[in-house]
Amino acid sequence: MRIIQSAWTCNKPSLLTTSLGWLSPEYNLMAWTLSCLQLKKYYPELILYCDSVSAKMLVDTLKLPYSEVICNLDSLNIYHPQLWALPKILSYSQQEEPFLHVDGDVFIWKEFEDSLLQGGLIAQNMEAATDYYENIMISLESSLNYFPDEILNERKTKKPILAYNAGIFGGNDISFFKEYTEKAFDFVAKNILHLSRINVSNFNIFFEQYLFYCLAKKHNKKVKVLLPDTIGDNQYRGFGDFGKVPYEKDYLHLLGSYKRNDFVCKQMADRLRQDYPQYYYRIIDLFKTNKLPLYKDCYKIENTTENYLLQRYKKLINSDLKNKKESSAKLLNFDFKRNLKKELGDFKLNKNQFIDFEIFNSKINSIVKKDFVLFSKDYLYARDCKGNSYFQSLFENSEEVYSKVLVSDEDYRIIESRYNWSSFIEKQKVKDEGEIVVLEESETNFSTLIIPECDQNRFSLVYVDSLDLLILGILKRRKTVGELIEELKNYFDTKELKNNFKEFEELIFGRIRLGLYAKSIKYKQL
Numbered sequence: 001m002r003i004i005q006s007a008w009t010c011n012k013p014s015l016l017t018t019s020l021g022w023l024s025p026e027y028n029l030m031a032w033t034l035s036c037l038q039l040k041k042y043y044p045e046l047i048l049y050c051d052s053v054s055a056k057m058l059v060d061t062l063k064l065p066y067s068e069v070i071c072n073l074d075s076l077n078i079y080h081p082q083l084w085a086l087p088k089i090l091s092y093s094q095q096e097e098p099f100l101h102v103d104g105d106v107f108i109w110k111e112f113e114d115s116l117l118q119g120g121l122i123a124q125n126m127e128a129a130t131d132y133y134e135n136i137m138i139s140l141e142s143s144l145n146y147f148p149d150e151i152l153n154e155r156k157t158k159k160p161i162l163a164y165n166a167g168i169f170g171g172n173d174i175s176f177f178k179e180y181t182e183k184a185f186d187f188v189a190k191n192i193l194h195l196s197r198i199n200v201s202n203f204n205i206f207f208e209q210y211l212f213y214c215l216a217k218k219h220n221k222k223v224k225v226l227l228p229d230t231i232g233d234n235q236y237r238g239f240g241d242f243g244k245v246p247y248e249k250d251y252l253h254l255l256g257s258y259k260r261n262d263f264v265c266k267q268m269a270d271r272l273r274q275d276y277p278q279y280y281y282r283i284i285d286l287f288k289t290n291k292l293p294l295y296k297d298c299y300k301i302e303n304t305t306e307n308y309l310l311q312r313y314k315k316l317i318n319s320d321l322k323n324k325k326e327s328s329a330k331l332l333n334f335d336f337k338r339n340l341k342k343e344l345g346d347f348k349l350n351k352n353q354f355i356d357f358e359i360f361n362s363k364i365n366s367i368v369k370k371d372f373v374l375f376s377k378d379y380l381y382a383r384d385c386k387g388n389s390y391f392q393s394l395f396e397n398s399e400e401v402y403s404k405v406l407v408s409d410e411d412y413r414i415i416e417s418r419y420n421w422s423s424f425i426e427k428q429k430v431k432d433e434g435e436i437v438v439l440e441e442s443e444t445n446f447s448t449l450i451i452p453e454c455d456q457n458r459f460s461l462v463y464v465d466s467l468d469l470l471i472l473g474i475l476k477r478r479k480t481v482g483e484l485i486e487e488l489k490n491y492f493d494t495k496e497l498k499n500n501f502k503e504f505e506e507l508i509f510g511r512i513r514l515g516l517y518a519k520s521i522k523y524k525q526l
Contacts, residue, residue: 107252127163422448
C-alpha cells in the first residue's frame with residue numbers, strides 16, 4: 001500500500017519563520033522529520049505531496065528520504081490559509097490505487113497491521129462530539145449557506161455528532177474517495193464568500209472528518225480503525241507520551257494543543273535527537289546559520305555547524321563529565337533571559353499574591369545567579385542527552401524494572417511559596433482561548449523544584465507534592481526501584497495497599513517518570 005503525506009505552507013513564504021500551529025518553527029520541522037523517518041523505517045515507498053516552499057525545505061534542505069515527491073499543492077494558494085485540511089483532501093483525490101495518508105504530526109514505531117491496511121476505508125479512530133464540536137457546528141449552521149445532503153440528513157436525526165479522526169486516512173475503496181473529495185471541495189467552494197463569518201480553522205474538522213463519517217454512513221461503508229475506542233473530540237490523552245515509546249506505545253499523534261505544549265514538544269525534539277541526531281542538528285544548524293531564534297537554545301557556542309554539533313553530541317553522550325562548573329571566563333557567553341512576570345500573562349495580582357510572587361521570583365534569581373550560572377553547559381547538555389534514554393532503559397522490561405537503580409539528582413533546589421506559581425505559569429502557556437486558569441493557594445505552602453538548564457532560560461520550574469518530596473528524600477541514597485517501593489509502603493495504609501497494590505505501584509512508577517522528566521531523579525546504570 002502507498003503511504004503518503006501532504007505538506008502545504010498555508011501561503012507562508014518560509015518554514016523557518018512560521019510555526020503552523022506548533023509552539024515554534026523548529027518544532028514543526030522536527031515533527032515532520034521524525035514522522036517521515038519513522039514511516040520510512042517501515043515503508044520504503046513513502047510519497048510526499050507538497051507545495052514548492054515545503055519541497056524546498058523538507059526535500060532540498062533537510063533531505064528527508066521520500067521515495068517520490070509530487071509538488072502540485074501550490075494550486076491551493078488561492079484558498080484561505082486556515083483551510084489546512086485542503087492539501088490532504090487534494091492528495092486523497094489524486095490516488096488511483098490503495099493508499100494510507102499519514103499526518104506530519106503522527107509517529108509510528110511498528111508497521112500497521114495487514115488487517116487494517118486491507119480495509120476499504122481506514123481511519124485513526126471514531127470521534128464523538130462533546131459540547132465543543134456541537135457548538136462549533138451550530139455556529140457553522142448559522143453562518144454558512146451550504147451543507148452537503150449527507151450532513152443535512154445526519155443532522156436531522158438529532159443524534160450526537162460522530163466523525164473519524166484523520167491522523168491516518170485512506171483505504172482500498174478509491175471510488176469512495178473520488179466522491180468524498182469532490183463533495184469536500186464543493187462544501188468549501190460554495191461557502192467561500194462566507195468564511196469571514198466563521199472560525200475558518202474549525203471548519204476543517206467538518207468538511208474533512210465529519211463529511212467522511214456522514215458519507216460512509218450513507219453508503220453503509222465499514223471503516224477500519226487503528227484505535228478501537230471512540231474518543232471525545234477534546235479527550236485525546238496519552239497521545240504525546242514519548243517517554244513510553246517504543247516499549248509501551250507504538251503510535252503517537254500530536255493533534256490539537258499537543259503542538260503548543262512545551263513539555264511534549266521538547267520530548268519530541270529529544271526523541272529526534274536520540275534516534276536521528278544528524279537530522280536534528282541539521283535543523284539546529286539551519287536556524288543558527290540564518291540567525292533565527294530557537295525556542296530552546298542550547299547552542300550559544302562558537303561553532304554551530306551541523307557536523308560540529310553532531311560530533312559534540314557523540315562525544316558528550318559517551319562521556320562521564322565530572323566537572324560540573326564552568327570557568328569564569330566563559331560565563332559572559334550565556335545570558336539569563338527568563339522573565340516570570342511576563343509569563344504570568346495578563347493575570348492581575350492582589351496584594352498578597354504580589355508579595356508572594358516577588359519573594360518567589362527573588363529566590364529564583366538568587367539561586368540562578370549564585371549557583372546555576374556556574375554550571376558547565378557541556379555538563380547540563382550531556383545530562384539532557386543521556387536522560388532521554390532512561391525511560392526505555394527502566395521500563396521496557398516489566399520484570400527487571402525492580403532491580404534498576406535510582407538516585408536523586410544533586411543539582412535542583414526547592415522553593416516554598418503560598419501560591420502554586422509554577423503550575424499556574426505552565427497552565428497559562430497551554431490554555432485554550434477564553435479558558436481561565438485558577439491560581440491555587442495553600443495555608444501550608446507549595447513546593448517548587450528549580451532545575452538548572454543549559455538553554456537560554458537557565459532554569460525550569462516543576463511543582464512537587466509531599467509524595468514527590470518523600471521519594472526524593474529516600475533516593476538521596478541509591479535505591480533499586482524495588483527497595484523504593486518497599487520503603488514507601490510504610491507511608492500508606494496496609495489495608496489499602498493490600499486491596500489496591502497495582503494502583504499504588506502505578507502511582508509510584510508515574511512519580512518516577514515525573515522525576516526523570518524533571519531531572520530530579522537519575523537512573524544509575526550498574
